[in-house]
Amino acid sequence: MTTPHILYGMAGSLYTGKVRAYMRQNHIPFVEHKAGSRRFTEQIVPKVGRWIIPVVETPEGELIQDGTVILDHFEANGASVKSIYPQTPVMRAVAHLFELFGGEGLLRPAMHYRWNFDDVNLPFIRDVFRDVLPNGLDPEAQKAVFDHASGRMRKAAVAFGVTPETFTTVEESYADFLGRYNAHLQQTPFLLGGHATIGDFGLFGPLYPHLARDPKPLHLMQTTAPRVFRWTERMNMPEIFIDEEAERVGDKLFADDEISDTLKSLMYFVAEEYLGEITAHVEFANDWLEKNSEVDPSKMRLGRGIGMTSFNWRGHEITTAVMPYRFFLLQRLTDWIEGLDGPDQQSVRALFAETGLEPILDLKTSRRVERKNHLEVWAD
Incomplete structure (x- = not known):
């Protein structure tokens, strides 16, 4: 029996999400341990040098930290069913652009829609954050730890430019993005063609764990950008889903001279x-x-x-x-x-x-x- 990898993370974590999706798509055996576990806190954190997720522990005991570094590790070891790196000059550059923009450029809507709609989101988020709480805490202690952790995240949202003065603009900007990406995904199952690239995984980080799971933005995505929501489901699937549109595109990536207006x-x-x-x-x-x-x-x-x-x-x-x-x-x-x-x-x-x-x-x-x-x- 194959010894599985261990993924230390959190269901609602932006950076854990892209690693989990990659491992599922590429049929890499793994079990996921919550980042509040004793093993993670007592054994993994001291070796990594700080509390940070995601971390992957290989069957040989090697620790790999950071979503991009983890994906590169698997890609270099031949784990990718289809390479996540386009081989043509233009498509590879575009993939890296969206790797950067997805992971870092969509933080304003990701943080705004998580932390500024407590009337809708808070019961769900409290439960999700159990992944990073130590086991055995009584309800009062759980609340105290959650309040401390969520307080830090709310401050982080401000550090990304999410303030009362920008709330409306964040929402308008995100609606603009959803409209454009939804239009693009009417032509292709993934960002650059028939399978996921590093650009897809960059975008997936904010667009799934935050924006397609938390109640407020989930409803927004499902009702205004259903193709984007379907893409988040496809990104999470271990199997290949084929419909008539996917068959038309095939499993290949676009050529450098096939830059659509929606991608532009x-x-x-x-x-x-x-x-x-x-x-x-x-x-x-x-x-x-x-x-x-x-x-x-x-x-x-x-x-x-x-x-x-x-x-x-x-x-x-x-x-x-x-x-x-x-x-x-x-x-x-x-x-x-x-x-x-x-x-x-x-x-x-x-x-x-x-x-x-x-x-x-x-x-x-x-x-x-x-x-x-x-x-x-x-x-x-």
């Missing part, structure tokens, strides 16, 4: 929604690095954020947390572009220029972000 529309949305933010974050990081140029990078424990910076978003001047992990994901896009030959680079740049996104291809921090011992660190 989604890219336009990323330019409007996220380009200003990631640009401001890179500028802040480079200024921060210059001011700290005398410090040994190996002694900089980055944590989740290095500061706050402001920029204009849909008519609001908002301030958000600058998180080095975003630069780790951004590098995957810019590294891919730099590795292409001249004509292939030109093809990618032409599409990104047409959709207002070419500047993102040249965004770089003056020091690279690497991951060592389950942490983000500045490269030497």
Whole structure:
């Protein structure tokens, strides 16, 4: 009998969701342990160096932390039934774009719709958060721990730019995205064709655990974007579901010259929604690095954020947390572009220029972000 992997996570966790979906799609045997378990707290957290999910423990006892790193581990070991990385220059660049945008650019609606509708969501969320509570707590202790954890998450929502002044705009922006993605999924079962790519898994993080499970946004998605909801179900399925539309598309990804208007529309949305933010974050990081140029990078424990910076978003001047992990994901896009030959680079740049996104291809921090011992660190 095959020894299964262990996935430590939480049903409502954005980053756990994409790992669980990948493992299901690719028939990787696993059992899921809640992150509040004694084993996770006493044995796994000390080895990882901080309380963070998801973590995968292999049958050999190796620990792998971070959703993207976990997916890369499995991909490199031949676990993917279909590679999650397109092999053509343009589609690979688009996949990395949505890997970044999905995991980091949709945090405002994900956090807003979870934490600002307590009258609808709170009973469900309280129950979901049992996954991260230690076993054996009495009801009063459970409430105290939940209140503390949810308080931290509500502060995080503010750090992503979700404030009373922006609530309406967050909702309008998310409705815009749902409409565009729903239109795109009328033509294709997945973002880039017949099977899921790293772009799908990036989008799935916020769009399923937060926005297709919590009661308020679930109703919104089901009633206004049913194709997006069906995509979240398809992403969670271990079996392949085929209908007439899927048979028409097949299991292959689009070719580089098959960029539909609906996919371009989604890219336009990323330019409007996220380009200003990631640009401001890179500028802040480079200024921060210059001011700290005398410090040994190996002694900089980055944590989740290095500061706050402001920029204009849909008519609001908002301030958000600058998180080095975003630069780790951004590098995957810019590294891919730099590795292409001249004509292939030109093809990618032409599409990104047409959709207002070419500047993102040249965004770089003056020091690279690497991951060592389950942490983000500045490269030497």
